[in-house]
Amino acid sequence: MSTRETAAVLIVSESDDLHAAAMEVTLREQHAIVPLRLDLRDFPREPGSFRLDEAGVERSLAGLDGLDGVRSVWWRRPHPSSVPSGVRADDNAYRQAECDGFVQGLLWSLGAQWVNDPGNDRIAHRKIVQLDTARRAGCAVPETLVTNDPDAARDFIEHRGDRVVFKRTGTSRAEFSETRLVGAADLDRLTGIRWAPTIFQRYIDPECDLRVVWVDGQEWAVRIDSRSGAGRVDSRLDTSVDFAPALLPAAVSKSLATLMGTLGLSFGVLDLRVGLDGEYYFLEVNPQGQFAYLEIKTGLPIFTSLANLLTHGDGSVSGW
Structure with missing residues:
Protein backbone atom coordinates (compact mmCIF):
# COMPACT_ATOMS: atom_id res chain seq x y z
CA MET A 1 0.00 0.00 0.00
CA ASN A 116 -15.42 18.30 3.85
CA ASP A 117 -13.31 21.30 4.81
CA PRO A 118 -15.15 22.56 7.94
CA GLY A 119 -15.29 26.18 6.78
CA ASN A 120 -16.63 25.27 3.35
CA ASP A 121 -19.01 22.76 4.90
CA ARG A 122 -20.50 25.39 7.20
CA ILE A 123 -21.02 27.94 4.43
CA ALA A 124 -22.42 25.34 2.03
CA HIS A 125 -25.08 24.33 4.56
CA ARG A 126 -26.71 27.73 4.02
CA LYS A 127 -29.48 27.12 1.52
CA ILE A 128 -29.45 30.64 0.11
CA VAL A 129 -25.77 30.16 -0.71
CA GLN A 130 -26.60 26.85 -2.40
CA LEU A 131 -29.43 28.26 -4.47
CA ASP A 132 -27.55 31.29 -5.74
CA THR A 133 -24.39 29.28 -6.42
CA ALA A 134 -26.43 26.68 -8.31
CA ARG A 135 -28.03 29.39 -10.43
CA ARG A 136 -24.63 30.83 -11.31
CA ALA A 137 -23.32 27.33 -12.07
CA GLY A 138 -25.96 26.87 -14.76
CA CYS A 139 -28.39 24.68 -12.82
CA ALA A 140 -32.11 25.14 -13.31
CA VAL A 141 -33.58 26.35 -10.01
CA PRO A 142 -37.32 26.72 -9.32
CA GLU A 143 -38.53 30.26 -8.69
CA THR A 144 -37.84 30.87 -5.01
CA LEU A 145 -38.55 33.37 -2.24
CA VAL A 146 -36.82 33.21 1.14
CA THR A 147 -38.32 35.69 3.58
CA ASN A 148 -39.64 36.52 7.03
CA ASP A 149 -42.07 39.06 5.53
CA PRO A 150 -45.64 37.63 5.61
CA ASP A 151 -46.86 40.12 2.99
CA ALA A 152 -44.07 39.21 0.57
CA ALA A 153 -44.78 35.52 1.11
CA ARG A 154 -48.52 35.97 0.54
CA ASP A 155 -47.89 37.94 -2.65
CA PHE A 156 -45.50 35.25 -3.94
CA ILE A 157 -48.03 32.49 -3.24
CA GLU A 158 -51.11 34.26 -4.57
CA HIS A 159 -49.51 35.49 -7.79
CA ARG A 160 -48.08 32.16 -8.84
CA GLY A 161 -50.11 30.19 -11.33
CA ASP A 162 -48.61 26.96 -9.99
CA ARG A 163 -48.64 25.45 -6.54
CA VAL A 164 -46.01 26.52 -4.00
CA VAL A 165 -44.07 24.47 -1.46
CA PHE A 166 -42.44 25.69 1.74
CA LYS A 167 -39.49 24.32 3.71
CA ARG A 168 -36.86 25.21 6.26
CA THR A 169 -34.18 27.79 5.66
CA GLY A 170 -31.76 26.41 8.23
CA THR A 171 -30.59 22.99 9.35
CA SER A 172 -30.42 21.36 12.77
CA ARG A 173 -30.78 18.02 14.50
CA ALA A 174 -34.33 18.92 15.49
CA GLU A 175 -37.35 16.88 14.43
CA PHE A 176 -37.49 15.98 10.72
CA SER A 177 -39.14 18.75 8.73
CA GLU A 178 -40.70 17.81 5.42
CA THR A 179 -41.26 19.92 2.34
CA ARG A 180 -44.98 20.66 2.10
CA LEU A 181 -47.41 22.28 -0.31
CA VAL A 182 -48.88 25.56 0.91
CA GLY A 183 -52.53 25.05 1.85
CA ALA A 184 -55.35 27.33 2.91
CA ALA A 185 -54.58 26.77 6.60
CA ASP A 186 -50.95 27.77 6.01
CA LEU A 187 -52.03 31.13 4.61
CA ASP A 188 -53.68 31.87 7.94
CA ARG A 189 -50.40 31.20 9.77
CA LEU A 190 -48.06 33.29 7.61
CA THR A 191 -47.50 35.83 10.39
CA GLY A 192 -45.42 33.16 12.16
CA ILE A 193 -42.61 33.42 9.62
CA ARG A 194 -41.64 36.79 11.11
CA TRP A 195 -39.63 34.82 13.66
CA ALA A 196 -38.66 31.94 11.38
CA PRO A 197 -37.64 32.88 7.82
CA THR A 198 -38.99 30.30 5.38
CA ILE A 199 -38.26 29.09 1.85
CA PHE A 200 -41.17 29.31 -0.60
CA GLN A 201 -40.63 27.68 -3.97
CA ARG A 202 -42.60 26.92 -7.10
CA TYR A 203 -43.72 23.30 -6.95
CA ILE A 204 -42.23 21.14 -9.69
CA ASP A 205 -44.54 18.28 -10.64
CA PRO A 206 -42.09 15.36 -10.91
CA GLU A 207 -41.35 12.90 -13.60
CA CYS A 208 -38.96 11.49 -10.99
CA ASP A 209 -36.49 12.58 -8.34
CA LEU A 210 -32.73 12.07 -8.38
CA ARG A 211 -30.46 11.80 -5.36
CA VAL A 212 -26.83 12.21 -6.34
CA VAL A 213 -23.99 11.30 -4.01
CA TRP A 214 -20.98 13.35 -5.05
CA VAL A 215 -17.57 11.91 -4.13
CA ASP A 216 -14.94 14.34 -5.38
CA GLY A 217 -16.16 14.28 -8.97
CA GLN A 218 -17.54 10.75 -8.94
CA GLU A 219 -21.34 10.87 -9.34
CA TRP A 220 -23.48 8.12 -7.83
CA ALA A 221 -26.95 9.03 -9.13
CA VAL A 222 -30.13 7.23 -8.09
CA ARG A 223 -33.48 7.64 -9.83
CA ILE A 224 -36.40 7.64 -7.38
CA ASP A 225 -39.87 6.92 -8.79
CA SER A 226 -41.45 9.50 -6.49
CA ARG A 227 -44.32 10.14 -8.88
CA SER A 228 -45.84 6.75 -8.04
CA GLY A 229 -45.68 7.03 -4.23
CA ALA A 230 -46.44 9.16 -1.21
CA GLY A 231 -43.23 11.15 -1.72
CA ARG A 232 -44.47 13.14 -4.70
CA VAL A 233 -43.81 16.41 -2.84
CA ASP A 234 -40.86 15.22 -0.72
CA SER A 235 -39.08 12.10 -2.02
CA ARG A 236 -37.70 11.36 1.47
CA LEU A 237 -41.19 10.41 2.67
CA ASP A 238 -41.53 7.17 0.71
CA THR A 239 -38.70 4.66 0.28
CA SER A 240 -41.05 1.91 -0.93
CA VAL A 241 -40.99 3.09 -4.57
CA ASP A 242 -38.48 1.95 -7.16
CA PHE A 243 -34.86 3.11 -6.82
CA ALA A 244 -32.43 2.54 -9.69
CA PRO A 245 -28.94 3.69 -10.72
CA ALA A 246 -29.05 6.56 -13.20
CA LEU A 247 -26.80 8.61 -15.45
CA LEU A 248 -27.00 12.37 -15.64
CA PRO A 249 -26.94 14.35 -18.89
CA ALA A 250 -23.50 15.79 -19.58
CA ALA A 251 -24.73 19.38 -19.19
CA VAL A 252 -26.21 18.61 -15.77
CA SER A 253 -23.00 16.89 -14.65
CA LYS A 254 -20.99 19.92 -15.76
CA SER A 255 -23.21 22.29 -13.77
CA LEU A 256 -22.99 20.11 -10.66
CA ALA A 257 -19.21 19.97 -10.96
CA THR A 258 -19.12 23.78 -11.13
CA LEU A 259 -21.49 24.04 -8.17
CA MET A 260 -19.53 21.65 -5.94
CA GLY A 261 -16.22 23.20 -6.95
CA THR A 262 -17.46 26.70 -6.15
CA LEU A 263 -18.80 25.54 -2.76
CA GLY A 264 -15.47 23.81 -2.10
CA LEU A 265 -17.10 20.48 -1.31
CA SER A 266 -15.49 17.12 -2.03
CA PHE A 267 -18.58 15.30 -0.78
CA GLY A 268 -22.29 16.02 -0.77
CA VAL A 269 -25.71 14.52 -1.39
CA LEU A 270 -27.66 16.49 -3.97
CA ASP A 271 -31.41 16.44 -4.54
CA LEU A 272 -32.60 17.06 -8.10
CA ARG A 273 -36.08 16.82 -9.54
CA VAL A 274 -36.84 16.01 -13.17
CA GLY A 275 -39.97 17.96 -14.09
CA LEU A 276 -42.65 16.93 -16.54
CA ASP A 277 -41.02 19.45 -18.87
CA GLY A 278 -37.85 17.30 -18.88
CA GLU A 279 -35.78 19.92 -17.02
CA TYR A 280 -33.41 18.86 -14.24
CA TYR A 281 -34.08 21.19 -11.30
CA PHE A 282 -31.62 21.67 -8.45
CA LEU A 283 -33.32 21.57 -5.03
CA GLU A 284 -30.49 21.39 -2.49
CA VAL A 285 -27.22 19.79 -1.45
CA ASN A 286 -26.50 18.36 2.00
CA PRO A 287 -22.74 18.24 2.74
CA GLN A 288 -23.45 15.58 5.38
CA GLY A 289 -26.39 13.86 3.72
CA GLN A 290 -27.67 10.32 4.21
CA PHE A 291 -26.84 7.78 1.53
CA ALA A 292 -26.65 4.29 3.06
CA TYR A 293 -30.20 3.47 1.98
CA LEU A 294 -29.28 4.33 -1.61
CA GLU A 295 -26.50 1.73 -1.58
CA ILE A 296 -28.79 -0.85 0.01
CA LYS A 297 -31.49 -0.30 -2.62
CA THR A 298 -29.26 -0.10 -5.71
CA GLY A 299 -25.99 -1.89 -4.93
CA LEU A 300 -23.96 1.17 -5.91
CA PRO A 301 -20.55 1.06 -4.14
CA ILE A 302 -20.90 4.44 -2.43
CA PHE A 303 -19.15 3.51 0.81
CA THR A 304 -16.29 2.01 -1.19
CA SER A 305 -16.01 5.20 -3.23
CA LEU A 306 -15.87 7.40 -0.15
CA ALA A 307 -13.43 5.06 1.59
CA ASN A 308 -11.18 5.26 -1.47
CA LEU A 309 -11.29 9.05 -1.27
CA LEU A 310 -10.38 9.01 2.42
CA THR A 311 -7.51 6.58 1.99
CA HIS A 312 -5.87 7.54 -1.31
CA GLY A 313 -7.61 10.72 -2.42
CA ASP A 314 -9.58 9.21 -5.31
CA GLY A 315 -13.26 8.29 -5.14
CA SER A 316 -13.32 6.16 -8.28
CA VAL A 317 -14.15 2.46 -8.03
CA SER A 318 -12.65 -0.14 -10.33
CA GLY A 319 -15.21 -1.67 -12.65
CA TRP A 320 -17.71 1.19 -12.36
Whole structure:
Protein backbone atom coordinates (compact mmCIF):
# COMPACT_ATOMS: atom_id res chain seq x y z
CA MET A 1 0.00 0.00 0.00
CA SER A 2 1.04 3.59 -0.57
CA THR A 3 1.72 6.10 2.18
CA ARG A 4 -1.69 7.63 1.57
CA GLU A 5 -3.38 4.21 1.91
CA THR A 6 -1.70 3.43 5.23
CA ALA A 7 -2.33 6.90 6.70
CA ALA A 8 -4.71 7.23 9.65
CA VAL A 9 -8.32 8.25 9.08
CA LEU A 10 -10.37 10.19 11.61
CA ILE A 11 -14.18 10.14 11.58
CA VAL A 12 -15.84 12.98 13.49
CA SER A 13 -19.47 12.12 14.09
CA GLU A 14 -22.08 11.05 16.61
CA SER A 15 -21.10 7.89 18.46
CA ASP A 16 -24.28 6.14 17.26
CA ASP A 17 -24.10 7.29 13.63
CA LEU A 18 -24.75 4.27 11.40
CA HIS A 19 -22.94 5.82 8.43
CA ALA A 20 -19.79 6.26 10.52
CA ALA A 21 -20.05 2.66 11.73
CA ALA A 22 -20.45 1.37 8.17
CA MET A 23 -17.46 3.42 7.02
CA GLU A 24 -15.38 2.00 9.85
CA VAL A 25 -16.18 -1.52 8.62
CA THR A 26 -15.46 -0.56 4.99
CA LEU A 27 -12.06 0.93 5.86
CA ARG A 28 -11.12 -2.08 7.94
CA GLU A 29 -12.18 -4.68 5.38
CA GLN A 30 -11.06 -2.94 2.18
CA HIS A 31 -8.01 -0.98 3.33
CA ALA A 32 -6.88 -2.67 6.56
CA ILE A 33 -7.35 0.67 8.35
CA VAL A 34 -8.92 1.01 11.77
CA PRO A 35 -10.04 4.65 11.81
CA LEU A 36 -10.15 6.87 14.85
CA ARG A 37 -13.68 7.78 15.93
CA LEU A 38 -14.45 11.04 17.70
CA ASP A 39 -17.72 12.32 19.17
CA LEU A 40 -17.04 15.91 20.23
CA ARG A 41 -19.61 15.56 23.01
CA ASP A 42 -17.02 13.51 24.93
CA PHE A 43 -15.06 16.72 25.52
CA PRO A 44 -14.40 18.24 28.08
CA ARG A 45 -15.53 15.28 30.20
CA GLU A 46 -12.51 13.50 28.69
CA PRO A 47 -9.33 15.65 28.60
CA GLY A 48 -7.55 17.14 25.61
CA SER A 49 -4.21 18.85 25.11
CA PHE A 50 -2.18 20.60 22.45
CA ARG A 51 1.56 20.84 23.11
CA LEU A 52 4.08 22.69 20.97
CA ASP A 53 7.83 22.72 21.60
CA GLU A 54 11.12 22.37 19.75
CA ALA A 55 10.29 18.75 18.93
CA GLY A 56 7.07 19.72 17.18
CA VAL A 57 3.42 19.39 18.20
CA GLU A 58 1.43 16.75 20.03
CA ARG A 59 -2.36 16.53 20.16
CA SER A 60 -4.80 14.47 22.19
CA LEU A 61 -8.53 14.85 22.51
CA ALA A 62 -11.26 13.01 24.43
CA GLY A 63 -9.04 10.02 25.12
CA LEU A 64 -7.76 9.76 21.54
CA ASP A 65 -4.04 9.61 20.92
CA GLY A 66 -2.48 9.40 17.45
CA LEU A 67 -4.19 12.49 16.11
CA ASP A 68 -0.88 13.82 14.80
CA GLY A 69 -0.72 10.87 12.40
CA VAL A 70 -4.13 11.61 10.89
CA ARG A 71 -3.95 12.34 7.18
CA SER A 72 -7.67 12.25 6.30
CA VAL A 73 -10.76 13.43 8.20
CA TRP A 74 -14.41 12.68 7.47
CA TRP A 75 -16.20 15.66 9.02
CA ARG A 76 -19.41 13.68 9.10
CA ARG A 77 -21.84 14.99 11.75
CA PRO A 78 -19.87 17.00 14.31
CA HIS A 79 -21.54 18.06 17.55
CA PRO A 80 -20.37 20.96 19.68
CA SER A 81 -18.44 19.94 22.77
CA SER A 82 -20.71 19.15 25.71
CA VAL A 83 -20.16 21.62 28.53
CA PRO A 84 -22.17 21.08 31.75
CA SER A 85 -24.40 24.00 32.67
CA GLY A 86 -23.55 26.09 35.70
CA VAL A 87 -25.46 28.71 37.64
CA ARG A 88 -24.73 31.77 35.49
CA ALA A 89 -25.59 31.91 31.78
CA ASP A 90 -22.55 34.10 31.11
CA ASP A 91 -20.28 31.46 32.64
CA ASN A 92 -21.88 28.77 30.48
CA ALA A 93 -21.33 30.84 27.33
CA TYR A 94 -17.71 31.50 28.31
CA ARG A 95 -16.93 27.82 28.93
CA GLN A 96 -18.65 26.75 25.71
CA ALA A 97 -16.69 29.31 23.69
CA GLU A 98 -13.40 28.19 25.26
CA CYS A 99 -14.11 24.51 24.62
CA ASP A 100 -15.24 25.12 21.05
CA GLY A 101 -12.21 27.28 20.37
CA PHE A 102 -9.88 24.61 21.72
CA VAL A 103 -11.48 21.68 19.90
CA GLN A 104 -11.80 23.45 16.57
CA GLY A 105 -8.29 24.86 16.74
CA LEU A 106 -6.80 21.49 17.63
CA LEU A 107 -8.58 19.62 14.86
CA TRP A 108 -8.55 22.26 12.15
CA SER A 109 -4.79 22.69 12.53
CA LEU A 110 -4.27 19.12 11.33
CA GLY A 111 -2.51 18.98 7.98
CA ALA A 112 -5.09 16.52 6.70
CA GLN A 113 -7.39 15.99 3.73
CA TRP A 114 -10.84 17.11 4.87
CA VAL A 115 -14.11 15.65 3.65
CA ASN A 116 -15.42 18.30 3.85
CA ASP A 117 -13.31 21.30 4.81
CA PRO A 118 -15.15 22.56 7.94
CA GLY A 119 -15.29 26.18 6.78
CA ASN A 120 -16.63 25.27 3.35
CA ASP A 121 -19.01 22.76 4.90
CA ARG A 122 -20.50 25.39 7.20
CA ILE A 123 -21.02 27.94 4.43
CA ALA A 124 -22.42 25.34 2.03
CA HIS A 125 -25.08 24.33 4.56
CA ARG A 126 -26.71 27.73 4.02
CA LYS A 127 -29.48 27.12 1.52
CA ILE A 128 -29.45 30.64 0.11
CA VAL A 129 -25.77 30.16 -0.71
CA GLN A 130 -26.60 26.85 -2.40
CA LEU A 131 -29.43 28.26 -4.47
CA ASP A 132 -27.55 31.29 -5.74
CA THR A 133 -24.39 29.28 -6.42
CA ALA A 134 -26.43 26.68 -8.31
CA ARG A 135 -28.03 29.39 -10.43
CA ARG A 136 -24.63 30.83 -11.31
CA ALA A 137 -23.32 27.33 -12.07
CA GLY A 138 -25.96 26.87 -14.76
CA CYS A 139 -28.39 24.68 -12.82
CA ALA A 140 -32.11 25.14 -13.31
CA VAL A 141 -33.58 26.35 -10.01
CA PRO A 142 -37.32 26.72 -9.32
CA GLU A 143 -38.53 30.26 -8.69
CA THR A 144 -37.84 30.87 -5.01
CA LEU A 145 -38.55 33.37 -2.24
CA VAL A 146 -36.82 33.21 1.14
CA THR A 147 -38.32 35.69 3.58
CA ASN A 148 -39.64 36.52 7.03
CA ASP A 149 -42.07 39.06 5.53
CA PRO A 150 -45.64 37.63 5.61
CA ASP A 151 -46.86 40.12 2.99
CA ALA A 152 -44.07 39.21 0.57
CA ALA A 153 -44.78 35.52 1.11
CA ARG A 154 -48.52 35.97 0.54
CA ASP A 155 -47.89 37.94 -2.65
CA PHE A 156 -45.50 35.25 -3.94
CA ILE A 157 -48.03 32.49 -3.24
CA GLU A 158 -51.11 34.26 -4.57
CA HIS A 159 -49.51 35.49 -7.79
CA ARG A 160 -48.08 32.16 -8.84
CA GLY A 161 -50.11 30.19 -11.33
CA ASP A 162 -48.61 26.96 -9.99
CA ARG A 163 -48.64 25.45 -6.54
CA VAL A 164 -46.01 26.52 -4.00
CA VAL A 165 -44.07 24.47 -1.46
CA PHE A 166 -42.44 25.69 1.74
CA LYS A 167 -39.49 24.32 3.71
CA ARG A 168 -36.86 25.21 6.26
CA THR A 169 -34.18 27.79 5.66
CA GLY A 170 -31.76 26.41 8.23
CA THR A 171 -30.59 22.99 9.35
CA SER A 172 -30.42 21.36 12.77
CA ARG A 173 -30.78 18.02 14.50
CA ALA A 174 -34.33 18.92 15.49
CA GLU A 175 -37.35 16.88 14.43
CA PHE A 176 -37.49 15.98 10.72
CA SER A 177 -39.14 18.75 8.73
CA GLU A 178 -40.70 17.81 5.42
CA THR A 179 -41.26 19.92 2.34
CA ARG A 180 -44.98 20.66 2.10
CA LEU A 181 -47.41 22.28 -0.31
CA VAL A 182 -48.88 25.56 0.91
CA GLY A 183 -52.53 25.05 1.85
CA ALA A 184 -55.35 27.33 2.91
CA ALA A 185 -54.58 26.77 6.60
CA ASP A 186 -50.95 27.77 6.01
CA LEU A 187 -52.03 31.13 4.61
CA ASP A 188 -53.68 31.87 7.94
CA ARG A 189 -50.40 31.20 9.77
CA LEU A 190 -48.06 33.29 7.61
CA THR A 191 -47.50 35.83 10.39
CA GLY A 192 -45.42 33.16 12.16
CA ILE A 193 -42.61 33.42 9.62
CA ARG A 194 -41.64 36.79 11.11
CA TRP A 195 -39.63 34.82 13.66
CA ALA A 196 -38.66 31.94 11.38
CA PRO A 197 -37.64 32.88 7.82
CA THR A 198 -38.99 30.30 5.38
CA ILE A 199 -38.26 29.09 1.85
CA PHE A 200 -41.17 29.31 -0.60
CA GLN A 201 -40.63 27.68 -3.97
CA ARG A 202 -42.60 26.92 -7.10
CA TYR A 203 -43.72 23.30 -6.95
CA ILE A 204 -42.23 21.14 -9.69
CA ASP A 205 -44.54 18.28 -10.64
CA PRO A 206 -42.09 15.36 -10.91
CA GLU A 207 -41.35 12.90 -13.60
CA CYS A 208 -38.96 11.49 -10.99
CA ASP A 209 -36.49 12.58 -8.34
CA LEU A 210 -32.73 12.07 -8.38
CA ARG A 211 -30.46 11.80 -5.36
CA VAL A 212 -26.83 12.21 -6.34
CA VAL A 213 -23.99 11.30 -4.01
CA TRP A 214 -20.98 13.35 -5.05
CA VAL A 215 -17.57 11.91 -4.13
CA ASP A 216 -14.94 14.34 -5.38
CA GLY A 217 -16.16 14.28 -8.97
CA GLN A 218 -17.54 10.75 -8.94
CA GLU A 219 -21.34 10.87 -9.34
CA TRP A 220 -23.48 8.12 -7.83
CA ALA A 221 -26.95 9.03 -9.13
CA VAL A 222 -30.13 7.23 -8.09
CA ARG A 223 -33.48 7.64 -9.83
CA ILE A 224 -36.40 7.64 -7.38
CA ASP A 225 -39.87 6.92 -8.79
CA SER A 226 -41.45 9.50 -6.49
CA ARG A 227 -44.32 10.14 -8.88
CA SER A 228 -45.84 6.75 -8.04
CA GLY A 229 -45.68 7.03 -4.23
CA ALA A 230 -46.44 9.16 -1.21
CA GLY A 231 -43.23 11.15 -1.72
CA ARG A 232 -44.47 13.14 -4.70
CA VAL A 233 -43.81 16.41 -2.84
CA ASP A 234 -40.86 15.22 -0.72
CA SER A 235 -39.08 12.10 -2.02
CA ARG A 236 -37.70 11.36 1.47
CA LEU A 237 -41.19 10.41 2.67
CA ASP A 238 -41.53 7.17 0.71
CA THR A 239 -38.70 4.66 0.28
CA SER A 240 -41.05 1.91 -0.93
CA VAL A 241 -40.99 3.09 -4.57
CA ASP A 242 -38.48 1.95 -7.16
CA PHE A 243 -34.86 3.11 -6.82
CA ALA A 244 -32.43 2.54 -9.69
CA PRO A 245 -28.94 3.69 -10.72
CA ALA A 246 -29.05 6.56 -13.20
CA LEU A 247 -26.80 8.61 -15.45
CA LEU A 248 -27.00 12.37 -15.64
CA PRO A 249 -26.94 14.35 -18.89
CA ALA A 250 -23.50 15.79 -19.58
CA ALA A 251 -24.73 19.38 -19.19
CA VAL A 252 -26.21 18.61 -15.77
CA SER A 253 -23.00 16.89 -14.65
CA LYS A 254 -20.99 19.92 -15.76
CA SER A 255 -23.21 22.29 -13.77
CA LEU A 256 -22.99 20.11 -10.66
CA ALA A 257 -19.21 19.97 -10.96
CA THR A 258 -19.12 23.78 -11.13
CA LEU A 259 -21.49 24.04 -8.17
CA MET A 260 -19.53 21.65 -5.94
CA GLY A 261 -16.22 23.20 -6.95
CA THR A 262 -17.46 26.70 -6.15
CA LEU A 263 -18.80 25.54 -2.76
CA GLY A 264 -15.47 23.81 -2.10
CA LEU A 265 -17.10 20.48 -1.31
CA SER A 266 -15.49 17.12 -2.03
CA PHE A 267 -18.58 15.30 -0.78
CA GLY A 268 -22.29 16.02 -0.77
CA VAL A 269 -25.71 14.52 -1.39
CA LEU A 270 -27.66 16.49 -3.97
CA ASP A 271 -31.41 16.44 -4.54
CA LEU A 272 -32.60 17.06 -8.10
CA ARG A 273 -36.08 16.82 -9.54
CA VAL A 274 -36.84 16.01 -13.17
CA GLY A 275 -39.97 17.96 -14.09
CA LEU A 276 -42.65 16.93 -16.54
CA ASP A 277 -41.02 19.45 -18.87
CA GLY A 278 -37.85 17.30 -18.88
CA GLU A 279 -35.78 19.92 -17.02
CA TYR A 280 -33.41 18.86 -14.24
CA TYR A 281 -34.08 21.19 -11.30
CA PHE A 282 -31.62 21.67 -8.45
CA LEU A 283 -33.32 21.57 -5.03
CA GLU A 284 -30.49 21.39 -2.49
CA VAL A 285 -27.22 19.79 -1.45
CA ASN A 286 -26.50 18.36 2.00
CA PRO A 287 -22.74 18.24 2.74
CA GLN A 288 -23.45 15.58 5.38
CA GLY A 289 -26.39 13.86 3.72
CA GLN A 290 -27.67 10.32 4.21
CA PHE A 291 -26.84 7.78 1.53
CA ALA A 292 -26.65 4.29 3.06
CA TYR A 293 -30.20 3.47 1.98
CA LEU A 294 -29.28 4.33 -1.61
CA GLU A 295 -26.50 1.73 -1.58
CA ILE A 296 -28.79 -0.85 0.01
CA LYS A 297 -31.49 -0.30 -2.62
CA THR A 298 -29.26 -0.10 -5.71
CA GLY A 299 -25.99 -1.89 -4.93
CA LEU A 300 -23.96 1.17 -5.91
CA PRO A 301 -20.55 1.06 -4.14
CA ILE A 302 -20.90 4.44 -2.43
CA PHE A 303 -19.15 3.51 0.81
CA THR A 304 -16.29 2.01 -1.19
CA SER A 305 -16.01 5.20 -3.23
CA LEU A 306 -15.87 7.40 -0.15
CA ALA A 307 -13.43 5.06 1.59
CA ASN A 308 -11.18 5.26 -1.47
CA LEU A 309 -11.29 9.05 -1.27
CA LEU A 310 -10.38 9.01 2.42
CA THR A 311 -7.51 6.58 1.99
CA HIS A 312 -5.87 7.54 -1.31
CA GLY A 313 -7.61 10.72 -2.42
CA ASP A 314 -9.58 9.21 -5.31
CA GLY A 315 -13.26 8.29 -5.14
CA SER A 316 -13.32 6.16 -8.28
CA VAL A 317 -14.15 2.46 -8.03
CA SER A 318 -12.65 -0.14 -10.33
CA GLY A 319 -15.21 -1.67 -12.65
CA TRP A 320 -17.71 1.19 -12.36
